[in-house]
Amino acid sequence: MWSIGELAERAGVTVKTVRFYSDRGLLPEGTRSSGGHRRYGPDALDRLRLIRSLRALDLPVPDVGRILDEEDSLEDVVAGKLRQIGSRLAALRWQEAALQALQECAPAERAERLRLIGAVAAPPSTAPLARFWRRWLPPRLPVRLVSAIVDQAVPQLPEGPTPNQVLAFTRLHAFVTAPCSGTGQGQPAAHGPDGGRPAVLYDGLREAYGLAARQLLAQRSPQEGEALDCFVSAYARSRGTRDTPPFRHRLSGLLAADPRIDHYWDLTAELTGPSEPTPGATHDWLCSALDNQMSQLAG
Structure with a gap:
């Protein structure tokens, strides 16, 4: 099990980023240490990398959460995002x-x-x-x-x-x-x-x-x-x-x-x-x- 700092270092992000996604339920912690500190398993690293990839597409955090929880498919969310971008591009061209x-x-x-x-x-x-x-x-x-x-x-x-x-x-x-x-x-x-x-x-x-x-x-x-x-x-x-x-x-x-x-x-x-x-x-x-x-x- 890794501490929050170790997970952040392996993922190449800040501790603040890990805490942000944890607090919003996107990155469940594996357990807590005897001192009450968060501990994460290797699967958290894969999930964190997936979260970063989805966020790199400028997907809102709620959409990312629905994809991770399989409430919405990635295809549907991407299609919706493409429609939004198309509308913004049309406005910019105009x-x-x-x-x-x-x-x-x-x-x-x-x-x-x-x-x-x-x-x-x-x-x-x-x-x-x-x-x-x-x-x-x-x-x-x-x-x-x-x-x-x-x-x-x-x-x-x-x-x-x-x-x-x-x-x-x-x-x-x-x-x-x-x-x-x-x-x-x-x-x-x-x-x-x-x-x-x-x-x-x-x-x-x-x-x-x-x-x-x-x-x-x-x-x-x-x-x-x-x-x-x-x-x-x-x-x-x-x-x-x-x-x-x-x-x-x-x-x-x-x-x-x-x-x-x-x-x-x-x-x-x-x-x-x-x-x-x-x-x-x-x-x-x-x-x-x-x-x-x-x-x-x-x-």
């Missing part, structure tokens, strides 16, 4: 890019950028964007459809943002959290009482946007085809009518008069890059394809 955005701008812009950056956490949450879309969408849409639309409309944050991406997100955050000036402002006609069946419309639009995204990625100009037919069909079916040339003409005028939220989509494109066409970009492509078709028919 903060670094935010500081660069402040450092690189002209002095006259710094106060405004600081206001925008200071309004979001690091790393930021996309929850305000999701709330914006849930308010903007027409009422009584099926839950699964709302979730699908929100997932498509809310951009994913980049793992390593650039200063420009940080600014794009902070401006996006400011846009969606700004007070609304009146009920119904910015809503397209499809959201009104004469908009037909919005659930049918949005189901069809999701399909049409997917088809148009392929055209955008292929850098094709707005034109007739499957994507446009699907787009028009969604509006026709939602209104219980047929896709005819007169209907397409009316739809072209209706869409031209709809309020726009281009600012949202422009900022989203800055955040995600050109490899992921936004629903706003696909909608514009389809509207242009419809307008081009109407111009050709009129000519």
Whole structure:
């Protein structure tokens, strides 16, 4: 049996360290001497070395204790630690890019950028964007459809943002959290009482946007085809009518008069890059394809 000093010397730690782990129940003593001093057996050395290895990974003492007592597996604790580190790294990357955005701008812009950056956490949450879309969408849409639309409309944050991406997100955050000036402002006609069946419309639009995204990625100009037919069909079916040339003409005028939220989509494109066409970009492509078709028919 070793004294506390002998155990500390063999393990290469201080007596204070051994006493600390002993007092917290991580390193049970083998026995006590006649004078009341702690005594440890050889197994205590192995346990102490294991404790030091776990602590070297910055695992908290309670987690170390649960691993030693087999209440938690090492794999689960390590996985949890990795998630914590990932979150901290994401925050640091965001903060670094935010500081660069402040450092690189002209002095006259710094106060405004600081206001925008200071309004979001690091790393930021996309929850305000999701709330914006849930308010903007027409009422009584099926839950699964709302979730699908929100997932498509809310951009994913980049793992390593650039200063420009940080600014794009902070401006996006400011846009969606700004007070609304009146009920119904910015809503397209499809959201009104004469908009037909919005659930049918949005189901069809999701399909049409997917088809148009392929055209955008292929850098094709707005034109007739499957994507446009699907787009028009969604509006026709939602209104219980047929896709005819007169209907397409009316739809072209209706869409031209709809309020726009281009600012949202422009900022989203800055955040995600050109490899992921936004629903706003696909909608514009389809509207242009419809307008081009109407111009050709009129000519």
